[in-house]
Structure formats: structure tokens, C-alpha cells
Amino acid sequence: MSETMTALPGIETATAGVHQLSMQQALNRALDEILAGNPKTVIFGEDCGRLGGVFRITDGLQAKHGEERVFDTPLAESGILGMSVGLAMAGFHPIPEVQFDGFAYPAINQIVCQIARMNYRSRGTLPMPITLRVPSFGGIRAPEHHGESLESLFAHVPGLKVVSPSTPHDAYHLLKYAATRPDPVIFMEPKSRYWQKGPVDLANALPGKSPHDGDPSSGGSLTGARVAREGRHLTLVAWGAMVARCLQVAELAAEDGIDVEVLDLRWLKPIDAEALATSVGKTRRAVVVHEAPLTSGLGAEVAQLITQSCFATLKAPVERVTGFDVPYPSGDLEDEYIPNIDRILFGIQRVLEYRRG
Amino acid sequence: MTTKSVLAAVDDDAAPLTHHQLRELYTLMAAVRHLDTSAVAWQRQGIIPGYAPELGQEAAQVGSGYAVDRTRDFVFPTYREMGVARAMGLDMVGYMSTHKATWHGGMYNPLESRFAPIQAVVAGSVLHAVGWAHGQTLAGHAAGEIGVAMTYFGDGASSQGDVHEAMNFAAVMKAPVVFFIQNNGWAISVPTERQVAGGSVAARAAGYGIPSLQVDGNDVVAVFEATRSAFAHCRAGNGPVVIEAMTYRRGPHSTADDPGRYRTLDEERLDAGDDPLERFKQRLLTEGVADEAFFAEAQRLAEAEEEAVRAGIADLGPRPGAEMFSLVFQEPTPALQSQATAWRKESEHV
Ligand SMILES: Cc1ncc(C[n+]2csc(CCOP(=O)(O)OP(=O)(O)O)c2C)c(N)n1
Numbered sequence: 270m271s272e273t274m275t276a277l278p279g280i281e282t283a284t285a286g287v288h289q290l291s292m293q294q295a296l297n298r299a300l301d302e303i304l305a306g307n308p309k310t311v312i313f314g315e316d317c318g319r320l321g322g323v324f325r326i327t328d329g330l331q332a333k334h335g336e337e338r339v340f341d342t343p344l345a346e347s348g349i350l351g352m353s354v355g356l357a358m359a360g361f362h363p364i365p366e367v368q369f370d371g372f373a374y375p376a377i378n379q380i381v382c383q384i385a386r387m388n389y390r391s392r393g394t395l396p397m398p399i400t401l402r403v404p405s406f407g408g409i410r411a412p413e414h415h416g417e418s419l420e421s422l423f424a425h426v427p428g429l430k431v432v433s434p435s436t437p438h439d440a441y442h443l444l445k446y447a448a449t450r451p452d453p454v455i456f457m458e459p460k461s462r463y464w465q466k467g468p469v470d471l472a473n474a475l476p477g478k479s480p481h482d483g484d485p486s487s488g489g490s491l492t493g494a495r496v497a498r499e500g501r502h503l504t505l506v507a508w509g510a511m512v513a514r515c516l517q518v519a520e521l522a523a524e525d526g527i528d529v530e531v532l533d534l535r536w537l538k539p540i541d542a543e544a545l546a547t548s549v550g551k552t553r554r555a556v557v558v559h560e561a562p563l564t565s566g567l568g569a570e571v572a573q574l575i576t577q578s579c580f581a582t583l584k585a586p587v588e589r590v591t592g593f594d595v596p597y598p599s600g601d602l603e604d605e606y607i608p609n610i611d612r613i614l615f616g617i618q619r620v621l622e623y624r625r626g
Numbered sequence: 627m628t629t630k631s632v633l634a635a636v637d638d639d640a641a642p643l644t645h646h647q648l649r650e651l652y653t654l655m656a657a658v659r660h661l662d663t664s665a666v667a668w669q670r671q672g673i674i675p676g677y678a679p680e681l682g683q684e685a686a687q688v689g690s691g692y693a694v695d696r697t698r699d700f701v702f703p704t705y706r707e708m709g710v711a712r713a714m715g716l717d718m719v720g721y722m723s724t725h726k727a728t729w730h731g732g733m734y735n736p737l738e739s740r741f742a743p744i745q746a747v748v749a750g751s752v753l754h755a756v757g758w759a760h761g762q763t764l765a766g767h768a769a770g771e772i773g774v775a776m777t778y779f780g781d782g783a784s785s786q787g788d789v790h791e792a793m794n795f796a797a798v799m800k801a802p803v804v805f806f807i808q809n810n811g812w813a814i815s816v817p818t819e820r821q822v823a824g825g826s827v828a829a830r831a832a833g834y835g836i837p838s839l840q841v842d843g844n845d846v847v848a849v850f851e852a853t854r855s856a857f858a859h860c861r862a863g864n865g866p867v868v869i870e871a872m873t874y875r876r877g878p879h880s881t882a883d884d885p886g887r888y889r890t891l892d893e894e895r896l897d898a899g900d901d902p903l904e905r906f907k908q909r910l911l912t913e914g915v916a917d918e919a920f921f922a923e924a925q926r927l928a929e930a931e932e933e934a935v936r937a938g939i940a941d942l943g944p945r946p947g948a949e950m951f952s953l954v955f956q957e958p959t960p961a962l963q964s965q966a967t968a969w970r971k972e973s974e975h976v
Contacts, residue, residue, distance in 0.1 A: 311764065337764050343798055348753055348791035355757020355775070358700070358742070361764065363757075378788075382747050383754070389953050390731030390743045396956050428954055451956035539959035 287470045293463040295441035296326045303448045304334045312339045314349055314366030323368055324404055324463055346372050350379035357397045366402045371414025373403055384453050385428030396451045406510045406560050407607055408461030410600030417597055418561035423455045424538040431537040433457035435512035437467040442474040446491045459510035494544035500530035503554040506571055508534040511558045518613045546578035556588040556616045558608050563591045585623030590616040640854055645915045651846050653924045655684045655903050658709040660928035669881040674725045678706045682876040685902035686808045688713045689849025693857055698773035700758055702742045702751040707778050716741055719938030726939050749786035752777045756792045759801035769863035776804040782813020784827045797834040800865035804856045810875035815888035831868035843871030844902040874898040
């Protein structure tokens with residue numbers, strides 16, 4: 270992803286060192302530093318002030334930074350997102366929250382028709398540096414509308430960027446990065462991963478590996494995909510909550526001598542097409558895994574990008590292992606809906622056993 | 627009709643308008659009337675593809691727009707606020723470029739003009755005004771210095787959920803925002819009585835604890851004074867105000883509309899009330915503020931202005947196609963850049 274503009278007012282450098290943090294703690298810490306580093310940032314939404322959010326992502330921020338910087342709004346998603354537009358026009362950097370993915374729908378008009386278009390409509394004079402935090406995806410046995418996979422919907426909208434971290438480390442750095450961008454970013458937090466701990470290197474954003482980086486050990490770039498596991502036989506492409514599951518699958522496949530590479534896409538718009546080309550160019554087989562329904566899902570976009578760059582060398586058509594074209598089911602059926610280990614293994618098998626003609 | 631306050635009227639001890647200001651208001655209304663009727667003619671002549679006329683709403687638009695302080699306030703219009711734009715001194719070629727289909731939102735600079743991009747989604751920008759206004763509070767301007775947001779919308783738009791969210795937000799946050807409703811009697815074909823429950827839009831403000839005024843929207847001075855006191859109320863840190871200007875949209879909703887399908891010309895004549903321009907002219911004559919020579923001069927200026935705007939519009943070529951790609955993001959995506967490259971190659975080829 271090219272950066273033609275300089276970053277917005279910077280966020281302070283974190284204390285060095287690797288910490289074991291949950292994604293909730295990593296996000297909370299990132300927001301704290303964003304607020305400290307840029308006086309124009311404001312955080313608001315339902316219950317994110319005194320309560321610290323239903324997932325506690327904004328815990329303690331109001332007490333520390335004041336009620337003007339972190340505040341509760343009335344319970345109205347269109348209001349929250351519409352207000353973000355005006356605040357951005359007034360020079361602020363809003364970091365609004367919708368409490369759960371399913372409640373982004375009441376705000377779709379403001380997100381799609383207003384936030385996404387204002388830079389264009391105003392010929393670049395009214396940028397929308399808005400980071401919309403959306404607790405996303407299923408896996409927590411929540412009631413209806415508390416677990417949805419909206420990435421294709423957002424990624425399809427011109428003027429929006431979409432990112433989803435899969436680890437505490439990426440959650441911390443990607444949020445800090447997103448909050449300095451001059452364009453609207455939908456930040457999809459995998460809520461089933463909020464309480465999982467992992468190493469967070471606070472000072473070094475890029476300890477991961479990028480397939481298109483000259484020196485893989487030097488780390489990739491926060492603007493693209495990340496190789497979560499290197500492998501030779503096949504690439505699993507995933508993002509958000511599905512990355513951890515794909516890593517599990519890779520371990521199981523390794524027992525059968527199948528060496529799986531896991532590519533964590535991270536950015537769902539723009540998609541790191543180069544990383545896809547490099548990884549699948551090497552493994553020559555790919556399976557895309559996502560929770561969202563199959564039809565018109567992001568898996569189709571990924572498959573097309575791979576086909577375009579790797580058609581000549583692909584050993585099998587790109588496979589998809591996804592949710593189904595049904596409303597996100599309730600808790601008891603969730604395990605049937607979200608791609609599980611077996612379904613992903615079947616997907617791998619289909620690709621490995623594919624024979625031409 | 628007379629100005630009626632639904633809740634306690636807000637007030638300040640502002641001076642009455644000077645003769646100079648009264649004449650200025652008339653000059654503006656004459657310019658707006660002429661540009662507006664001309665724009666309809668331009669559409670018939672094929673100079674522009676479409677336009678949303680405001681015939682009969684000149685007093686509501688000029689009176690309110692005249693109260694805006696461009697050094698600190700910000701206006702959030704719909705698609706029908708040409709008169710507000712003109713009263714605020716916008717570049718009218720830039721404004722009309724939207725109707726020429728040159729660019730969504732207009733070619734003027736919203737930051738300099740303090741006039742947000744033209745908005746086609748009804749009530750789309752009402753919440754933006756609240757956000758901008760809350761930004762003034764957060765920025766910590768001293769009471770009395772603070773910028774005020776004014777958002778325009780119609781009686782039809784008042785049915786949108788966003789208006790209710792906006793009024794509630796503004797009241798809870800005490801945001802310095804003026805909700806300026808032009809109740810022109812119609813939302814395309816639907817009359818206000820089939821649109822607005824609760825008696826009036828102004829009456830709803832009571833539910834949010836927002837002071838509101840219903841004002842005679844055909845009386846430019848009454849509109850100006852109501853807007854001026856609403857601004858004073860907001861600037862003093864008292865939170866939002868709702869103004870409902872009662873007016874009438876004569877003629878079609880847009881150049882694509884046929885009002886004959888929902889009302890007769892006789893009904894229109896009966897319901898429309900006084901022509902705001904003619905009424906103001908009689909007042910200025912009666913009070914000796916202006917004479918016939920002044921009105922003739924105002925008309926001459928309006929015609930010269932219209933000619934200049936028409937020429938400016940005619941000169942506006944299409945925008946270079948590359949802008950379609952380059953203005954989506956501040957930081958373009960690689961996919962968008964490669965689409966732009968492909969477009970350039972393929973369109974240059976043809
Ligand atoms: C959200 C939305 N729905 C429908 C329309 C189509 N539409 C355009 S103008 C209009 C009527 C608006 O009436 P009102 O708000 O009273 O304003 P007026 O045009 O009378 O000034 C409608 C239905 C629209 N632009 N936006």
C-alpha cells in the first residue's frame with residue numbers, strides 16, 4: 270500500500286520490550302497511547318466511557334483522558350457515525366465504536382453514503398480520518414446480531430479501508446497505524462480473540478515476516494499481509510479469528526507430512542495482492558478460509574487475485590472454506606457454521622487431490 | 627402568518643437592521659430569484675441536466691444565510707440551498723457545477739466557504755452539523771466566540787431517523803447547532819399534513835427540550851432576526867435551537883417533477899401566500915427605504931450576475947477522468963492505482 274501522504278500527528282513511541290498481553294489489553298494500551306499522542310483524537314460510542322466498553326477495550330481511558338476525549342453517546346449508531354463526519358470536518362480524529370458488528374447496519378447510510386464519500390465529494394478538502402472499531406465475527410455464542418462477518422460489505426464500498434488483526438501484537442500496532450491515517454478505516458476486532466494472550470513487541474511493529482520483503486527476518490510492513498507460518502505445499506489464506514484456527518490446522522496437517530503456509534491477510538482493503546502472488550507462487554495451491562457466507566464473499570476476490578497472478582503455475586483451482594449463505598446461526602449451531610478444523614482439512618484435501626481433466 | 631414561538635423565544639438585544647442591510651437583503655433576494663428561475667430555463671435549454679428550484683423560498687434562504695458569520699460558523703445544506711449559498715457569498719459557478727453534473731457536492735471549497743458539500747441524501751448531513759458543533763465545544767472556544775453549525779432540511783427530511791438522533795444528540799451534548807427547517811408544504815408530492823405528525827416540526831423540539839421557533843418564512847426580516855437570535859443563543863453556550871420557517875415551494879420539486887399530478891395551479895396560487903420578494907419590495911417602498919430606481923438596479927445586477935454564472939457554467943468542461951481515481955482517498959490503494967493506469971491506457975487508446 271503506497272503512502273503518498275505524510276502521517277497525521279504522530280503517536281508516541283511505546284516503551285520497548287516484549288510483553289505478554291491479551292488482545293483486549295493490547296488494544297486498550299494502543300488507544301491510551303493514541304489519545305496521549307494526538308490531542309485531536311476522540312473516542313466515543315455506547316458505554317465506552319465510564320464502563321470502558323462492554324469488552325473493556327476503552328477501560329480506564331475516560332478516567333485518564335477526561336470526559337471530553339472519551340465519552341458515552343446516546344444509543345444511536347447512525348448518530349455516532351454521522352457525528353464522526355462533523356467532528357472530522359472540525360479537525361478531530363474520531364475513533365468511534367459500534368458495540369457489536371450487527372449494529373453497524375443502522376449506521377450503514379452514514380458509513381457508506383457519508384464517511385466513505387466525503388473526501389471525494391469535497392475534492393479532497395474534507396478528509397475523514399475516522400477509525401471505526403467494530404467487534405467482529407462469531408465464536409462467542411452470542412445472541413443474534415452479536416456475531417457477524419461484514420468484511421465483504423465494507424471492502425466493497427469505495428472510500429473505505431478495512432483491516433482485521435489476528436494477534437495482540439498486530440492489534441496494538443495496526444490500531445495505532447490506522448488511527449494516524451487520513452482515510453476512514455474499518456477496524457474489525459475478532460472478539461473471540463479478545464482474551465487470548467500473546468507476545469506484543471511494543472517498540473518494534475514489524476517482527477513478523479512478509480513474503481515480499483527483501484529480508485524476511487527483518488519483518489514486513491504494517492500495510493500488508495503477514496506470513497503467520499511458512500510452508501511449502503499449500504497456502505491457507507485467512508484473517509481475523511480464522512488465522513488461529515488455520516495455524517492449528519497447519520500443525521495437524523504437518524503430522525501427515527503436509528507443509529502448510531498460513532498467510533494472514535490483515536488488510537481486507539487494500540488486499541496485499543503481492544503477498545498472495547509470492548506465497549501461492551511458491552506453494553502453487555491455495556485455500557481461502559472465512560466465516561462470512563460463501564456467495565460474494567471476500568474469498569472470491571482473493572481467489573481471483575491468485576488466479577490472475579498464478580494461473581500458469583497453479584496445481585488446482587483455489588478452494589474456499591467459508592460460512593454458509595444463511596443468517597449467522599445462534600450459539601448451538603455456530604460450530605456447524607464457522608469453518609472448523611475438519612472442513613478446512615477437507616478443503617486442503619480437495620486441493621491436494623485435484624487432477625486435471 | 628406571524629412568527630410564533632412554540633417554546634420560550636431566545637433573545638438578544640441585537641439592533642434593528644439598517645436601511646443599508648435591508649437593501650442588501652433585497653438585492654440578494656433579487657439575485658437569487660433571477661438565478662433560480664434562470665437555472666430552470668438552463669435546464670430546459672439543455673445547458674444543465676437538472677436543478678432543484680426554490681421559487682418562493684428566497685426569504686427563508688436569504689434571511690437565514692445572511693445571519694451566518696463565515697469566519698466561524700458552518701452551514702450544512704441539502705440540494706436546494708442555492709439562496710443560502712448566494713447569501714453567504716459562495717462562488718456560484720462552483721455551486722452550480724453540481725447541477726451541471728460536473729462533480730457531486732460542488733466545485734467550491736467547503737472549508738473556505740463554510741458551506742458543506744451539496745447533499746442529496748435527505749437529512750444526510752443533519753448529524754454532521756451536530757458533530758461539527760460538538761467539535762466547537764471540544765475545541766474549548768470561550769462562550770460568545772464559539773462557531774455555530776446550521777443544518778438545513780425539509781419537512782419531508784424531518785421524518786428521517788437521523789433528524790431525531792441529531793436532535794437528541796445535540797440536546798444531550800448542548801451542541802451549538804441551529805436546525806433550520808424550511809417547511810415548504812411539500813416533500814415532492816406529499817403534503818406536510820401527510821408527512822409530519824405532532825402538529826409541526828418545531829413542536830417536536832419540545833420533546834428534546836430544545837427551544838424552537840416557527841417563523842414566517844416569507845418574511846426575510848423575520849427569518850433573519852429569528853436566525854440571529856438562534857445563533858446568539860447557541861454562541862452563548864445554551865445548546866441547540868430549532869427554527870421552522872413556514873414557506874411554500876412554488877412550481878416543481880425539481881426540473882424532473884410534474885406538480886400537476888398532485889395539485890392544481892389554482893391550489894398553488896391559493897396556498898402559496900404572498901410572494902416573498904414582492905412583499906419585501908412593497909415594505910421597502912412604504913418605509914421609504916428604497917425607490918423604483920433601486921429595484922431596477924437590483925434587477926440589472928441580478929441579470930448581469932446570471933449571465934456571468936451561465937458563461938462560467940458553459941466554460942466548465944468535464945473534469946479530467948483521472949480525478950475520479952485520485953480523489954477517492956488521501957492515500958490511494960494499489961488496486962485503485964492499477965485501475966487508473968488501465969483506464970488511462972484503454973481510454974487513450976480509443
Ligand atoms: C434518504 C432519501 N430518501 C429519498 C430521497 C428522494 N427524495 C429527494 S427529495 C425528496 C423529498 C424531500 O422533501 P423535503 O425534505 O420536504 O424537502 P424539499 O425537497 O421539499 O425541499 C425525496 C423523497 C432522498 N433524496 N433521500
